[in-house]
Amino acid sequence: xxxxxxxxxxxxxALPTLTGKPTHYCAGCEHGTLTRLIAAALDDLGVRERTVMxxxxxxxxxxxxxxxxxAVQAPHGRAPAVLTGLKRMLPDRLxxxxxxxxxxxxxxLLELLYAANRGEPITIFLVNNAIYxxxxxxxxxxxxxxxxxxxxxxxxxIAQTGRxxxxxxxxxxxxxxxxVKRVFLPxxxxxxxxxxxxxxxxxxxxxxxxxFEVQQRGGFAFVEFVSTCNINWKMSILxxxxxxxxxxxxxxxxxxxxxxxxxxxx
Amino acid sequence: MIDxxxxxxxxxxxxYGALRTGLNAYFGYPITPSSEIPETLAxxxxxxxxxxxxxxxxxxxxxxxxxxxxxxxAAGAKVMTATSGPGFSLKQEGISYAAxxxxxxxxxxxxxxxxxxxxxxxxxxxxxxxTRGGGHGGYxxxxxxxxxxxxxxLFPSLGFELGFRYxxxxxxxxxxxxxxxxxxxxFPPVAAPAFDTAWATTGARGDERHVLSSIHLEFVDxxxxxxxxxxxxxxxxxxxxxxxxxxxxxxxxxxxxxxICARLARKAVxxxxxxxxxxxxxxxxxxxxxxxxxxxxxxxxxxxxxxxFELNAGQMVDDVRLAADGxxxxxSFGRLGGLLPxxxxxxxxxxxxxx
Amino acid sequence: xxxxxxxxLPRCRVEIDAERCKGCDLCVVxxxxxxxxxxxxxxxxxxxxxxxxxxxxxxxxxxxxLCYWVCPDFAxxxxxxxxx
Numbered sequence: 001x002x003x004x005x006x007x008x009x010x011x012x013x014a015l016p017t018l019t020g021k022p023t024h025y026c027a028g029c030e031h032g033t034l035t036r037l038i039a040a041a042l043d044d045l046g047v048r049e050r051t052v053m054x055x056x057x058x059x060x061x062x063x064x065x066x067x068x069x070x071a072v073q074a075p076h077g078r079a080p081a082v083l084t085g086l087k088r089m090l091p092d093r094l095x096x097x098x099x100x101x102x103x104x105x106x107x108x109l110l111e112l113l114y115a116a117n118r119g120e121p122i123t124i125f126l127v128n129n130a131i132y133x134x135x136x137x138x139x140x141x142x143x144x145x146x147x148x149x150x151x152x153x154x155x156x157x158i159a160q161t162g163r164x165x166x167x168x169x170x171x172x173x174x175x176x177x178x179x180v181k182r183v184f185l186p187x188x189x190x191x192x193x194x195x196x197x198x199x200x201x202x203x204x205x206x207x208x209x210x211x212f213e214v215q216q217r218g219g220f221a222f223v224e225f226v227s228t229c230n231i232n233w234k235m236s237i238l239x240x241x242x243x244x245x246x247x248x249x250x251x252x253x254x255x256x257x258x259x260x261x262x263x264x265x266x
Numbered sequence: 267m268i269d270x271x272x273x274x275x276x277x278x279x280x281x282y283g284a285l286r287t288g289l290n291a292y293f294g295y296p297i298t299p300s301s302e303i304p305e306t307l308a309x310x311x312x313x314x315x316x317x318x319x320x321x322x323x324x325x326x327x328x329x330x331x332x333x334x335x336x337x338x339x340a341a342g343a344k345v346m347t348a349t350s351g352p353g354f355s356l357k358q359e360g361i362s363y364a365a366x367x368x369x370x371x372x373x374x375x376x377x378x379x380x381x382x383x384x385x386x387x388x389x390x391x392x393x394x395x396x397t398r399g400g401g402h403g404g405y406x407x408x409x410x411x412x413x414x415x416x417x418x419x420l421f422p423s424l425g426f427e428l429g430f431r432y433x434x435x436x437x438x439x440x441x442x443x444x445x446x447x448x449x450x451x452x453f454p455p456v457a458a459p460a461f462d463t464a465w466a467t468t469g470a471r472g473d474e475r476h477v478l479s480s481i482h483l484e485f486v487d488x489x490x491x492x493x494x495x496x497x498x499x500x501x502x503x504x505x506x507x508x509x510x511x512x513x514x515x516x517x518x519x520x521x522x523x524x525x526i527c528a529r530l531a532r533k534a535v536x537x538x539x540x541x542x543x544x545x546x547x548x549x550x551x552x553x554x555x556x557x558x559x560x561x562x563x564x565x566x567x568x569x570x571x572x573x574x575f576e577l578n579a580g581q582m583v584d585d586v587r588l589a590a591d592g593x594x595x596x597x598s599f600g601r602l603g604g605l606l607p608x609x610x611x612x613x614x615x616x617x618x619x620x621x
Numbered sequence: 622x623x624x625x626x627x628x629x630l631p632r633c634r635v636e637i638d639a640e641r642c643k644g645c646d647l648c649v650v651x652x653x654x655x656x657x658x659x660x661x662x663x664x665x666x667x668x669x670x671x672x673x674x675x676x677x678x679x680x681x682x683x684x685x686x687l688c689y690w691v692c693p694d695f696a697x698x699x700x701x702x703x704x705x
Contacts, residue, residue, distance in 0.1 A: 048470060070468065073477075081333035081337060082337035110327055111326075
């Protein structure tokens with residue numbers, strides 16, 4: 001066989017649902033990973049032209065720049081309401097949002113809980129990096145006790161600010177949702193200091209696909225992705241993955257908190 | 267089920283008017299004196315009489331309501347939300363976003379006394395908030411001021427027509443009195459016009475996709491967008507002011523009043539004319555765009571006195587002064603707190619102005 | 622310099638868009654065979670982009686795709702296997 005006859009077969013390649021625009025996300029940020037997972041799921045399901053996404057406010061504010069679907073921008077925290085309005089008018093479209101922990105668990109908590117309570121057939125992805133990223137590193141409702149942020153310069157004091165909020169459990173405490181899942185998205189340290197485990201991305205891929213399928217079957221789907229923010233945590237990228245594994249993973253355990261349709265069993 | 271001729275409260279008439287013009291969705295939070303609007307719509311939801319009415323939801327908050335409306339409007343639907351002053355304040359962020367994204371949404375404010383919690387009486391103290399673009403950023407919304415129960419029934423249709431023509435939110439600024447007043451009315455025939463919604467986000471079409479957003483990080487882009495809004499508002503100001511008049515042909519003094527005040531002013535004009543005072547009434551129907559041109563014409567024709575009668579400490583009087591441009595005397599008359607003067611008191615105020 | 626005969630041509634390859642790479646190191650640390658390394662050069666954004674070596678310090682690339690899935694910037698544009 002001559003060299004010219006050697007052919008390579010692409011096993012993983014272009015995703016048509018990505019616009020191709022380089023992202024504004026910081027190096028190593030899980031927002032980028034999640035964008036890829038969403039695009040892959042939409043491509044797999046073949047629903048790009050029947051999907052409308054809602055952008056929120058935070059680092060996710062430009063999420064619609066990277067995913068090639070119709071998009072509406074919601075005010076801070078209000079994406080679940082905008083999704084509901086869209087879905088009530090367009091019941092056969094797939095609608096989803098990407099929201100940060102400040103957007104969904106602070107200013108938007110009412111909108112999140114009421115959409116969940118109503119069991120609206122929508123899909124919400126929460127990127128929980130335990131800090132306010134876009135605005136420069138202030139405390140978030142999910143910031144762990146003792147963590148230094150720009151508004152907790154001496155470490156988060158529970159007596160003053162209350163405890164970090166577990167969004168997945170809060171949403172799962174309501175009967176309305178059909179699918180509530182938490183995924184640890186960052187790469188995880190292993191026994192070898194220079195080898196990290198990418199299981200999170202693969203779990204995330206399945207969770208995103210399931211969350212869309214649940215909506216197609218008429219249920220409310222919520223996936224919380226525990227993530228990192230090395231810039232505002234003031235760490236290197238790999239340090240932030242280690243911190244997430246050591247501090248955030250026990251605080252926000254990954255798992256399936258609701259699966260009414262049994263989508264994970266298959 | 268209603269007949270074309272009915273005896274209804276203003277709020278009820280407005281709700282039926284919206285249904286008869288093809289309302290697709292209502293989202294709102296209960297607040298006196300506007301709650302009859304969602305209550306009427308809740309009773310009619312799901313009935314075959316109004317097949318276009320696809321969604322009714324009592325929202326968990328005023329803020330959730332306006333954002334539900336943003337979602338429905340983005341899909342190209344005819345959507346309405348109703349509230350009173352405190353709720354109107356809460357909705358301002360959402361209205362700013364809707365104006366920026368150029369979404370038609372009908373927002374009804376049944377103005378009650380304020381500020382703060384106030385009371386349930388009629389005031390016109392939300393005039394500034396409604397006409398100046400009450401939220402952040404530079405925008406306007408069309409503001410319609412019904413003056414009767416029949417107009418409460420008509421204005422949803424007018425509101426959607428203007429809202430979709432210009433892709434803008436439209437405020438219907440009523441007052442507590444008008445919301446609760448019961449009057450005879452005849453509804454126009456049921457008609458649900460289809461509007462151009464090519465801009466809506468209903469799913470990409472091949473390579474073409476729609477993004478409805480209000481973020482323009484590059485200053486040049488934001489400037490361009492705001493210029494576009496400015497041009498749109500200039501066009502609305504040119505083409506859409508509306509007003510009606512009583513006895514202005516030979517008037518030496520004109521009362522400027524809207525809503526329930528216009529009703530009292532009409533009676534005051536009758537009393538004054540019986541006493542040979544040449545009084546008239548100019549009733550703005552659009553508060554934005556304000557009928558400044560019409561006012562200027564009246565002043566140019568010889569009206570030297572303008573008494574602005576409103577239920578606040580002086581808000582619309584600013585717009586009247588601007589329009590009069592120093593060529594007529596402009597004075598304020600009103601009541602606060604939910605109180606109303608009698609027509610006779612209004613007439614006395616006019617005479618006091620002329621002395 | 623490897624001769625381009627079927628026996629030694631790489632069994633798989635990973636395409637990288639160096640201009641999209643932000644040098645985050647995630648693909649480097651997840652690769653089981655150490656097939657990826659940050660370069661000392663810079664791309665136009667000022668990052669050290671990553672480069673692919675079929676023969677890694679822990680083995681040859683098997684086109685497992687972990688780098689592709691983990692890359693937050695779609696800088697790993699393609700993973701391909703040679704047709705047998």
